[in-house]
Amino acid sequence: MRAVDAVMECLKAEGVEVVFGYPGGANLPTYDAFVDAGIRHVLVRHEQGGGHAAEGYARATGKVGVCLATSGPGATNLVTSITNAMMDSTPVVYLTGQVRTELLGTDGFQEADMLGITMPVVKHSFLIQHPLEIPRAIHEAFHIARTGRPGPVVVDMPQDLSRAEIPYEPVMDVHLPGYQPTTEGNQKQIRQAAKALASARRPVVYAGGGVVNANAAEELTALVRADRFPVTLTLMGLGAYPAPDPQFLGMLGMHGTRAANYAIDEADLVCCVGARFDDRVTGKLDEFAPRAKFIHIDVDPAEISKNVPAHIPIVGDAKQILAKLVAEYRALKADSSRLEEWWQRIDQWRERHPLAYADSSDSEIKPQYMIEALHEATGGDCVVTSDVGQHQMWVAQYFPFTNPREWVNSGGLGTMGFGLPAAVGAAVGRPDKTVVCVTGDGSVQMNIQELATCATDGIPVKVLIMNNGYLGMVRQWQELFWDRRYSQVGMGTWPDFAKLAEAYGCTGMRCEDKTTLVEDIRRALETPGPVVVDVRVTQEENVYPMIAPGAPARDMVG
Amino acid sequence: MGEPGTKELLSLEDLEATSRHRTGRKHTLSILVENKPGVLTRIAGLFARRGFNLDTLTVGPTDDERISRITLTLDGALHPIDQVTKQLHKLVNVLKIRDLEPSETVARELAMFKLAADGTARAEVMQICEIFRGKVVDVTKKSITVEVTGTTDKIAAFERMVRPFGLVEMMRTGEIAISRGRGET
Numbered sequence: 001m002r003a004v005d006a007v008m009e010c011l012k013a014e015g016v017e018v019v020f021g022y023p024g025g026a027n028l029p030t031y032d033a034f035v036d037a038g039i040r041h042v043l044v045r046h047e048q049g050g051g052h053a054a055e056g057y058a059r060a061t062g063k064v065g066v067c068l069a070t071s072g073p074g075a076t077n078l079v080t081s082i083t084n085a086m087m088d089s090t091p092v093v094y095l096t097g098q099v100r101t102e103l104l105g106t107d108g109f110q111e112a113d114m115l116g117i118t119m120p121v122v123k124h125s126f127l128i129q130h131p132l133e134i135p136r137a138i139h140e141a142f143h144i145a146r147t148g149r150p151g152p153v154v155v156d157m158p159q160d161l162s163r164a165e166i167p168y169e170p171v172m173d174v175h176l177p178g179y180q181p182t183t184e185g186n187q188k189q190i191r192q193a194a195k196a197l198a199s200a201r202r203p204v205v206y207a208g209g210g211v212v213n214a215n216a217a218e219e220l221t222a223l224v225r226a227d228r229f230p231v232t233l234t235l236m237g238l239g240a241y242p243a244p245d246p247q248f249l250g251m252l253g254m255h256g257t258r259a260a261n262y263a264i265d266e267a268d269l270v271c272c273v274g275a276r277f278d279d280r281v282t283g284k285l286d287e288f289a290p291r292a293k294f295i296h297i298d299v300d301p302a303e304i305s306k307n308v309p310a311h312i313p314i315v316g317d318a319k320q321i322l323a324k325l326v327a328e329y330r331a332l333k334a335d336s337s338r339l340e341e342w343w344q345r346i347d348q349w350r351e352r353h354p355l356a357y358a359d360s361s362d363s364e365i366k367p368q369y370m371i372e373a374l375h376e377a378t379g380g381d382c383v384v385t386s387d388v389g390q391h392q393m394w395v396a397q398y399f400p401f402t403n404p405r406e407w408v409n410s411g412g413l414g415t416m417g418f419g420l421p422a423a424v425g426a427a428v429g430r431p432d433k434t435v436v437c438v439t440g441d442g443s444v445q446m447n448i449q450e451l452a453t454c455a456t457d458g459i460p461v462k463v464l465i466m467n468n469g470y471l472g473m474v475r476q477w478q479e480l481f482w483d484r485r486y487s488q489v490g491m492g493t494w495p496d497f498a499k500l501a502e503a504y505g506c507t508g509m510r511c512e513d514k515t516t517l518v519e520d521i522r523r524a525l526e527t528p529g530p531v532v533v534d535v536r537v538t539q540e541e542n543v544y545p546m547i548a549p550g551a552p553a554r555d556m557v558g
Numbered sequence: 559m560g561e562p563g564t565k566e567l568l569s570l571e572d573l574e575a576t577s578r579h580r581t582g583r584k585h586t587l588s589i590l591v592e593n594k595p596g597v598l599t600r601i602a603g604l605f606a607r608r609g610f611n612l613d614t615l616t617v618g619p620t621d622d623e624r625i626s627r628i629t630l631t632l633d634g635a636l637h638p639i640d641q642v643t644k645q646l647h648k649l650v651n652v653l654k655i656r657d658l659e660p661s662e663t664v665a666r667e668l669a670m671f672k673l674a675a676d677g678t679a680r681a682e683v684m685q686i687c688e689i690f691r692g693k694v695v696d697v698t699k700k701s702i703t704v705e706v707t708g709t710t711d712k713i714a715a716f717e718r719m720v721r722p723f724g725l726v727e728m729m730r731t732g733e734i735a736i737s738r739g740r741g742e743t
Binding site: 115119120123124125144176177192195196199200269300301304305306311312313332 | 591
């Protein structure tokens with residue numbers, strides 16, 4: 001059969017039900033194979049949208065996302081998505097077309113050195129040099145993307161090789177001698193960690209996206225509840241522990257709660273699970289948790305002691321390690337009363353510094369209220385995707401996520417334009433769920449063309465635009481750190497998003513009145529098909545509290 | 559120490575942080591990689607974007623044609639070596655990394671020196687060359703080219719000796735290293 005038909009067989013063998021992509025010259029053979037393959041293909045309107053849709057699909061389902069693009073510009077349009085998937089450890093396989101082998105290196109039409117361009121931002125990549133390599137490369141790509149610390153894998157397929165005839169035999173096993181991720185975790189270290197936890201007077205569990213990736217939310221919850229451990233989550237980790245629970249301190253970091261940041265600041269032991277001490281979490285690194293010893297559980301050994309030196313490093317799969325850690329901890333029968341004083345201190349912080357904002361006294365919609373209204377209208381039962389900026393932080397602060405994989409955002413790279421296509425992917429992957437994209441009037445326009453994908457394919461994404469007429473987060477920084485000298489942050493009043501939505505074949509709505517907001521959102525959720533709600537919110541509102549960049553956590557402002 | 563009912567299982571005070579320290583000496587990493595296109599770029603790119611500085615890097619075949627060996631040296635005063643090796647290990651094409659112990663390793667480098675030495679100077683150069691067990695590989699009326707093999711220190715010493723004679727050019731291969739004894743590197 002043709003190599004591309006073998007690719008389809010490989011995709012099916014990997015359990016792929018849907019791919020996101022965009023055809024072009026160099027991947028014509030692949031698209032020909034799709035005609036008979038029986039795999040759903042979602043035609044996006046821009047390759048970047050395809051990449052983010054595959055990411056959104058992967059994050060919301062836990063499966064490997066698949067994205068296709070042609071050579072040259074098609075492939076380079078994927079670079080942002082690939083980098084985003086790398087930063088947020090999302091398993092996506094990118095299949096890109098490449099010019100015919102005889103044209104490689106000649107600056108042929110639509111030729112771009114995709115392997116070279118993406119090398120710094122992939123977990124791994126393959127340039128196919130012989131058609132016989134193709135089936136194995138596809139399976140290896142899935143294996144690498146899915147296992148260990150998940151990430152993006154690129155398979156670049158020259159057009160002539162992809163349509164070559166090959167004898168196809170199913171590939172049953174993948175053997176990569178240079179790739180053997182550790183999963184189990186060292187038992188002695190786990191025991192040591194349990195003892196450290198039992199000895200700690202001021203412990204904090206700090207968990208991140210790795211817990212979600214490892215499907216270890218249940219095990220994390222078990223650890224936290226094995227005693228009265230306070231727990232905080234990173235932006236990527238939200239949902240890994242139910243936010244309404246009293247042991248949850250809120251998110252930590254730049255826009256985290258005071259309770260979480262102060263607890264870390266005074267902790268004697270920090271148990272980090274599947275997080276990487278990112279600068280948005282630590283603030284000034286030298287003064288991060290200055291009194292604490294660190295347990296660091298991560299599947300990627302290179303994360304251990306990269307930013308903060310670990311005292312008890314445990315490399316492996318969080319799900320397995322946490323389960324063992326819980327068992328070891330329970331066996332120690334530690335006395336919870338040792339944490340009494342610690343909780344008194346934490347509760348003091350919580351009482352004194354709750355997350356709060358000054359609500360309007362008229363019909364004006366405060367952006368924070370918009371998120372609360374969304375929670376009220378949905379009852380929390382939905383997948384929320386977001387773009388990047390103020391609205392993203394307000395969702396993180398004011399939407400109490402209770403389950404993993406219901407919060408999909410761009411954390412590490414901070415990619416504006418992620419939210420809408422990610423919602424497309426999430427909605428395709430989770431047809432049982434309401435999928436809401438909370439976005440800004442800036443972000444949404446970076447991939448707004450995907451509304452056409454939604455309308456054409458009947459993907460019922462609900463888009464809530466937090467419209468303040470500004471690039472809000474940049475404006476906030478200019479206000480706070482650049483003497484309010486606003487430079488290129490005003491977005492004006494165009495487009496009319498409701499009309500634009502209608503033009504794209506979606507339902508368009510606008511809301512400017514606080515008193516009807518919950519009802520309006522409900523109406524949007526009940527309206528079949530894709531809906532865009534243009535919510536006009538307070539123009540100049542800041543995200544607080546905040547750790548100024550490079551400042552220590554205890555110096556939170558606002 | 560401790561409150562009633564709580565057994566003090568270990569003292570947090572006594573826990574020591576792992577790694578991240580700088581050794582302060584030169585490290586020689588011997589790396590086996592799959593002989594696939596782009597492997598060297600992946601390694602060079604990793605060093606560039608993580609801000610690791612290479613001192614020398616050599617690549618050559620091994621007895622297995624599917625596998626190449628990369629030997630590189632870097633300064634342990636500038637980088638936490640364990641972070642370097644852990645990042646390298648993440649590359650799928652990297653099969654094995656050894657941070658060679660200086661005392662357990664034979665390391666050699668080849669260097670060629672082109673010197674503007676004639677007349678009596680030439681005799682002196684040849685004498686120094688003999689002491690360093692070097693070899694004259696080319697002679698013209700106005701120059702002499704010498705080949706020297708040895709450790710990086712020996713080559714540096716040779717350079718210091720012959721530089722006054724008029725060093726036209728120097729070429730060094732970078733170090734290769736093999737472990738002492740029967741075991742594989």
